[in-house]
Amino acid sequence: EVKLVESGGGLVQPGRSLKLSCAASGFSFNDYWMGWVRQAPGKGLEWIGEINQDSSTINYTPSLKDKFTISRDNAQNTLYLQMSKLGSEDTAIYYCARVPGRYWGQGVMVTVSS
Amino acid sequence: DIVMTQGALPNPVPSGESASITCQSSKSLLHSNGKTYLNWYLQRPGQSPQLLIYWMSTRASGVSDRFSGSGSGTDFTLKISSVEAEDVGVYYCQQFLEYPFTFGSGTKLEIK
Numbered sequence: 001e002v003k004l005v006e007s008g009g010g011l012v013q014p015g016r017s018l019k020l021s022c023a024a025s026g027f028s029f030n031d032y033w034m035g036w037v038r039q040a041p042g043k044g045l046e047w048i049g050e051i052n053q054d055s056s057t058i059n060y061t062p063s064l065k066d067k068f069t070i071s072r073d074n075a076q077n078t079l080y081l082q083m084s085k086l087g088s089e090d091t092a093i094y095y096c097a098r099v100p101g102r103y104w105g106q107g108v109m110v111t112v113s114s
Numbered sequence: 115d116i117v118m119t120q121g122a123l124p125n126p127v128p129s130g131e132s133a134s135i136t137c138q139s140s141k142s143l144l145h146s147n148g149k150t151y152l153n154w155y156l157q158r159p160g161q162s163p164q165l166l167i168y169w170m171s172t173r174a175s176g177v178s179d180r181f182s183g184s185g186s187g188t189d190f191t192l193k194i195s196s197v198e199a200e201d202v203g204v205y206y207c208q209q210f211l212e213y214p215f216t217f218g219s220g221t222k223l224e225i226k
Contacts, residue, residue, distance in 0.1 A: 035215075044206065044217060044218075044219050044220045045155075045157075045163065045206055045208075045217040045220075046217070047214050047215040047216060049214070050213075050215070059213040059214065060214070061115075061214040062115075095163075099210075100151075100153060100208075100210035100215065101153050101155065101163070101165050101168075101208065101210070102168070102174065103165075104163055104164075105162065106162055107162055
């Protein structure tokens with residue numbers, strides 16, 4: 001069974017950083033592109049970016065490129081999202097997904113507030 | 115970026131009736147390989163999105179055959195025949211032809 005489990009969310013102050021993790025199981029992680037998607041409260045889905053199998057190609061939604069960094073550790077079957085300079089607009093549920101969308105995690109909430 | 119525009123539904127839809135959700139892309143999603151790079155998802159309340167349709171018209175495994183996708187290079191339709199209570203939620207189309215992958219704004223389905 002394919003499972004994607006996000007962790008690392010929570011309450012963070014404006015301007016601070018946070019790193020999310022996504023633990024994958026049930027498939028050959030290093031064979032797939034992986035991505036991050038977020039959803040602000042009551043809003044639609046926003047694709048953040050994706051990373052290829054060997055981390056040689058990473059794409060970001062342009063408006064988020066300077067704030068987010070996607071990485072992966074194939075030995076640990078884990079995907080990461082490093083978020084910096086967080087603002088209230090980054091408050092959202094963050095999902096990891098196997099590109100282009102067959103499998104999603106349950107999501108992790110990030111709340112940016114003082 | 116490719117802009118995805120979704121239509122609304124005349125909610126609520128009576129149980130057992132069919133419902134069609136439209137999606138339009140600002141650029142053709144038809145690749146030279148003959149495939150159309152469009153996904154449809156359902157996000158039920160409080161849940162993660164679930165892939166329903168990929169390549170515009172291929173049902174994902176385990177998805178009811180009440181769901182079908184069709185369209186051209188820029189205009190797409192997700193049809194739900196005989197809607198049921200479990201179909202309630204928000205439906206999203208997504209293009210994965212070009213980065214960044216983009217979603218439509220979502221179409222809410224309510225059942226009467």
